[in-house]
Amino acid sequence: MPVDPSLVGREFPAPAPLTVTPERVSAFAAAVGHPGDAGSAVPPTFPIVLAFDAMQAFLDAEQIDLHRIVHGEQRFAYVRPLVPGDELTATLTVTGLRQIGGADIIATSSEIADATGAVVCTGRATLVHSAGGAA
């Protein structure tokens, strides 16, 4: 079933803030082999953890199965590097929706902010949703 076109412009916050702890950074850095001291070097793609929570909130609200989603594009623009101790929140906005060959191409933008409300990073993602059925 195609995704509801009235979604464009709607916001979906991540359900809970996330604290950038050395343990989380270290597990993430170890999984991808990122160099440096986990006490200070936060991998630049780490904010996906928050962006993913916001995306999951969006998928849950729309009853879209995660396994029917393929990540088409991701771009981050950083205001400042993340540092351990940051408490982050994320809000995803659906910015566009179109259909190509039976798939929904969902454009999103997620603002990631620190505890003061200042935006530290914006993530723009394209999600490709295959509605399935005959497959």
Next chain:
Amino acid sequence: MNPGDSLSTKTFTITRADLVAYAEASGDHNPIHQDEDVARSVGLPGVIAHGMYTLALVGRAVAEWTDGAEVVDLGAKFTSPVVVPAEGGADVVVAGTVKSVADGLVTLALEVTCGGQKVLGMPKAVVREATIRA
């Protein structure tokens, strides 16, 4: 770093165990990154790496090239899946050159391939020049 400089090409191997560790660390438990049957059921050739895993490898290459410079922009299109076999792994090759240096920012031109095929479209990384320690 000066425009036109070539950076040392990096080759990173992704294994199924890496994808399990990444799923835990990132919270992305999409079964297309773990389960062959689910991946095939949605038309994929097999278990594929998270696009974000491949992008994280670009972040890793940038960190190695610049000794952890501040990243200002990072992104790509995930144009071709990186299929990760159950045995062994998939080798991802990250090649880079310095595209431009302007206003205190260094923009890198990147080519990211697996098995000779480009897996990222329009990959881009920009770092703050003053923070490059390499």
